[in-house]
Amino acid sequence: MLAIVGGRVVPIEAAPVNVGTVLVDNGRITAVGADVAVPAGAKVVDAAGAWVLPGLIDAHTHLGVYEEGDGWAGHDMNEMTDPNTAHVRAIDAINPADTGFRDAIASGVLAVNVQPGSGNPIGGLTVAVKCHGRTVDDMVLRQPSGLKSALGENPKRVYGDQHKMPMSRLGTAAVIREAFVKAENYLRGEDDPTRERDLRLEALARVLRKEIPWRQHSHRADDIATGLRIAAEFGYDLVIDHGTEAHLIADVIAARGVPVVIGPVMGSRAKVELRNVSLANPGILAAAGVEIAITTDHPFLPIQHLIHQVAFCVKEGLDRETALRSVTLTPARVLGIADRVGSLAPGKDADLCLWSGDPLDPMSRVEKAFVDGVEVFSR
Structure with missing residues (x-):
């Protein structure tokens, strides 16, 4: 299980969460939100200061x-x-x-x-x-x-x-x-x-x-x-x-x-x-x-x-x-x-990226990328 915590989560189909968590299990998103409990034993990725968006x-x-x-x-x-x-x-x-x-x-x-x-x-x-x-x-x-x-x-x-x-x-x-x-x-x-x-x-x-x-x-x-x-x-x-x-x-x-x-x-x-x-x-x-x-x-x-x-x-x-x-x-x-x-929602594939800031800011860049919950890129 993977937990991406502390980032500004932009689900696309719902309002952004300023300090949120995305929980992933077996390659799928299981929870998205501000008050998501992180299960014991989950691998934690600290996304503080980052923006979390779907791929x-x-x-x-x-x-x-x-x-x-x-x-x-x-x-x-x-x-x-x-x-x-x-x-x-x-x-x-x-x-x-x-x-x-x-x-x-x-x-x-x-x-x-x-x-x-x-x-x-x-x-x-x-x-x-x-x-x-x-x-x-x-x-x-x-x-x-x-x-x-x-x-x-x-x-x-x-x-x-x-x-x-x-x-x-x-x-x-x-x-x-x-x-x-x-x-x-x-x-x-x-x-x-x-x-x-x-x-x-x-x-x-x-x-x-x-x-x-x-x-x-x-x-x-x-x-x-x-x-x-x-x-x-x-x-x-x-x-x-x-x-x-x-x-x-x-x-x-x-x-x-x-x-x-x-x-x-x-x-x-x-x-x-x-x-x-x-x-x-x-x-x-x-x-x-x-x-x-x-x-x-x-x-x-x-x-x-x-x-x-x-x-x-x-x-x-x-x-x-x-x-x-x-x-x-x-x-x-x-x-x-x-x-x-296409969005961050329970049941969807855990294909997502951590950006250094607002992706529409040309100075922002991708820091990490995950496909099916597996990290495939890290700057």
Whole structure:
């Protein structure tokens, strides 16, 4: 049994406790509060002066499939040989030895969603994992956690260069719609014992059954509107990824109840789709009633800057409570793992960090990190 005592405990789903205790047994949180009795024989961690928070969560990364410092050998996030690769799985390409996982833990990020890239209109199955483990199978929180799709410039460029469909936005939308029509037809034959398995259509069928969400890469407002339109046509659960111009149609997104995993919001305007990138975007969306999570899209913005983005967004108008939820409980809900992580509450996994001070203060840093109640990092 582990007892973390004396710190400022920020549970996320409840009010902060100025001098609190988090009690852990068998990798799960058993108690959180100001008047928690520490059982005899418990290992005590003195957190006096520290802030105790759940591990941060980044809902859109390429950790482990786009390894840093390995060049071509570590780039496994895009199977750009067919516009529809719904059947490929991020889990099959993750290298837990990617240095990005160590950077994540040291900066308080203890869980991430790993996505295929955005080279294809339909890119493949995503997976939610913890950032610590010897094999990816040890790390899995939810497999699959979604199906990646891309609108906009990336698939248009990739297949335009190959002089094949899709070479345009209308072609990209047609590829997606045609794939869903085939999946609908596939579902109609579920009771046919002679039907052959089709891994692409099985993946798409999981989206149509609402078992997993459709993760729609879209930066421009018109691409976001296309994502909303196709989702309405086929009736699946939608998550907008990036949403660089989402603030331009915030009311439309809010009315549909679609969450936005927004970011990165720090960086250059490296392509035309990013001309309206803004640190104010998350605050505008949240004020309009859109549920937001903030992402680094690692390695495009290194994972260790997740909390820095959040702090800068608060500076530009995002309220503090929503800001902390945007990298804890909200991404956990988007990923379907909120029963295990995202807040400090009895029954949840003991994935938490001790910070030297307010995590939104750029001078604060992670002093200790625990995954399943085991210390995996100490400064």
